[in-house]
Amino acid sequence: xxSPDRAEGDGPYNKLILRGVILIDxxxxxxVGPVDxxxxxxxxxxIQSVGYPGLPINxxxxxxxxxxTKELDLEGHYVLPGxxxxxGHIGGSGQGTxxxxxxKLWMAHGITTIRDPSAGNGLDWVLEHKRKSQxxxxxxxxxxxxxxxxxxxxxxxxxxxxxxxxxxxxxxKGADGIKFFGANPEVMEAAISENKRIxxxxxxxxxxxxxxxxxxxxxxxxxxxxxxxxxxxPEALFQDRTIQDFRLDYNYQNEQHRFGEAGKLWKQAAPPxxxxxNNVMNELLELxxxxxxTFNIYEANRDLMRARTQEWHEVxxxxxxxxxxxxxxxxxxxxxxxxxxxxxxxxxxxxxxWMTFVNEYKNRGGRVTAGSDxxxxxxLYGFAYVRELELxxxxxxxxxxxxxxxxxxxxxxxxxxxxxxxxxxxxxxxFVVLEENPLQNLKVLYGTGTIRIDDNNQPIRVxxxxxxxxDGIVYDAKQLLEDVKTIVDQHKARENAKLxxxxxxx
Numbered sequence: 001x002x003s004p005d006r007a008e009g010d011g012p013y014n015k016l017i018l019r020g021v022i023l024i025d026x027x028x029x030x031x032v033g034p035v036d037x038x039x040x041x042x043x044x045x046x047i048q049s050v051g052y053p054g055l056p057i058n059x060x061x062x063x064x065x066x067x068x069t070k071e072l073d074l075e076g077h078y079v080l081p082g083x084x085x086x087x088g089h090i091g092g093s094g095q096g097t098x099x100x101x102x103x104k105l106w107m108a109h110g111i112t113t114i115r116d117p118s119a120g121n122g123l124d125w126v127l128e129h130k131r132k133s134q135x136x137x138x139x140x141x142x143x144x145x146x147x148x149x150x151x152x153x154x155x156x157x158x159x160x161x162x163x164x165x166x167x168x169x170x171x172x173k174g175a176d177g178i179k180f181f182g183a184n185p186e187v188m189e190a191a192i193s194e195n196k197r198i199x200x201x202x203x204x205x206x207x208x209x210x211x212x213x214x215x216x217x218x219x220x221x222x223x224x225x226x227x228x229x230x231x232x233x234p235e236a237l238f239q240d241r242t243i244q245d246f247r248l249d250y251n252y253q254n255e256q257h258r259f260g261e262a263g264k265l266w267k268q269a270a271p272p273x274x275x276x277x278n279n280v281m282n283e284l285l286e287l288x289x290x291x292x293x294t295f296n297i298y299e300a301n302r303d304l305m306r307a308r309t310q311e312w313h314e315v316x317x318x319x320x321x322x323x324x325x326x327x328x329x330x331x332x333x334x335x336x337x338x339x340x341x342x343x344x345x346x347x348x349x350x351x352x353x354w355m356t357f358v359n360e361y362k363n364r365g366g367r368v369t370a371g372s373d374x375x376x377x378x379x380l381y382g383f384a385y386v387r388e389l390e391l392x393x394x395x396x397x398x399x400x401x402x403x404x405x406x407x408x409x410x411x412x413x414x415x416x417x418x419x420x421x422x423x424x425x426x427x428x429x430x431f432v433v434l435e436e437n438p439l440q441n442l443k444v445l446y447g448t449g450t451i452r453i454d455d456n457n458q459p460i461r462v463x464x465x466x467x468x469x470x471d472g473i474v475y476d477a478k479q480l481l482e483d484v485k486t487i488v489d490q491h492k493a494r495e496n497a498k499l500x501x502x503x504x505x506x
Contacts, residue, residue, distance in 0.1 A: 006136060012039075019062070026404060031439070034050050046425065103141065233280075260343050430470050445465065
């Protein structure tokens with residue numbers, strides 16, 4: 001379903017001033033405040049220090065307001081750049097997710113830009129919503145459309161010439177880039193290099209069907225911008241084998257085989273800090289390659305019950321999406337045929353080794369971004385993105401490094417660093433406004449906030465994004481979540497549905 005015309009958000013204003021905030025600018029710099037941030041229309045024009053913590057604000061230093069100025073008194077609030085989801089599928093008919101539902105979940109969590117990898121609702125549909133988002137005629141993050149390679153090709157692409165022709169047609173249609181899954185090496189080399197030559201960017205999920213002949217190193221050398229997830233990286237790190245040690249009854253169409261065996265992959269790679277491990281990492285760094293790990297989307301593999309019982313499902317997950325998540329031999333990512341303690345233990349070790357590589361890549365100056373891949377495997381739009389930030393923290397990132405991956409590094413990978421990604425004069429006015437300090441607890445970014453105990457010894461909720469500001473338009477983030485709840489309630493009433501755990505009829 002297309003997104004309806006925008007009925008939310010105030011602005012943009014001739015002049016908007018955020019007063020007295022503590023700024024985390026996305027560059028890696030520590031917080032600074034109080035500052036006043038001045039916006040004209042949709043651009044930041046001034047960031048002014050107005051005093052010192054614990055002292056009254058110096059009114060003489062404050063930017064002046066006139067009758068056309070909108071002022072937000074946000075003393076003590078934290079402001080971040082708008083967040084960037086580098087792996088944001090917009091849902092679709094399989095999940096039964098209306099665009100409005102997906103967009104408002106993202107915006108309620110401060111996500112102001114997404115990269116749609118695959119343009120799964122069709123390139124024309126995505127480009128239409130991209131245009132409407134640019135115009136702010138709908139409530140949605142700005143959208144970058146990365147078409148799935150070969151999408152709507154008249155015949156299978158099997159030669160370099162066919163690959164180059166499709167890549168150029170894709171640009172002519174208005175796509176921002178391409179998401180690859182795999183093909184023969186001649187096609188991959190031609191397509192990735194031609195896409196880079198004509199100025200577009202790319203992402204790739206190195207699926208097991210082609211990874212034995214084309215892994216992450218091949219893609220990076222050809223000019224790929226970013227790898228998604230982690231497939232193809234352990235294969236580049238093999239040193240005592242050339243093919244994954246598949247179970248001998250493996251069938252890629254059996255998704256428990258696919259994901260169960262994937263949990264054993266990092267143990268088959270060169271050990272951390274070994275010569276081959278270092279050589280692969282150093283070459284990727286030299287190529288300015290971007291890692292977009294999407295840790296969150298596989299978390300059910302290491303703790304299925306946690307993912308399945310996340311507190312927001314009951315209120316914010318559509319019944320159709322809940323059915324899509326349920327164990328099934330057909331729905332992608334619904335592979336819980338017989339998921340055991342053994343699989344979860346293997347995946348815990350898989351994460352340890354995977355996170356070691358990603359954290360060290362960051363430590364050596366590599367670009368790591370934040371993407372969610374929501375709408376699959378019990379991961380819900382917006383909420384799952386915040387979980388991704390927590391998992392980057394688990395991998396070893398300082399909270400400021402986490403924020404940088406979610407903002408500045410995402411903008412760089414998209415080629416939009418001159419417009420978004422940091423709070424700097426001249427850039428677009430995309431902000432996340434919070435009453436709590438996200439560096440102390442990333443959980444305050446969740447729409448449901450985090451638990452704290454009050455002076456009466458009662459548990460309360462604090463946090464949740466207060467305002468999401470995109471292009472100078474101020475959105476009440478909590479009201480956006482209320483809108484999502486209304487959509488879910490309407491669907492439940494229409495279908496006479498409620499969420500129940502698989503196989504239980506309590």
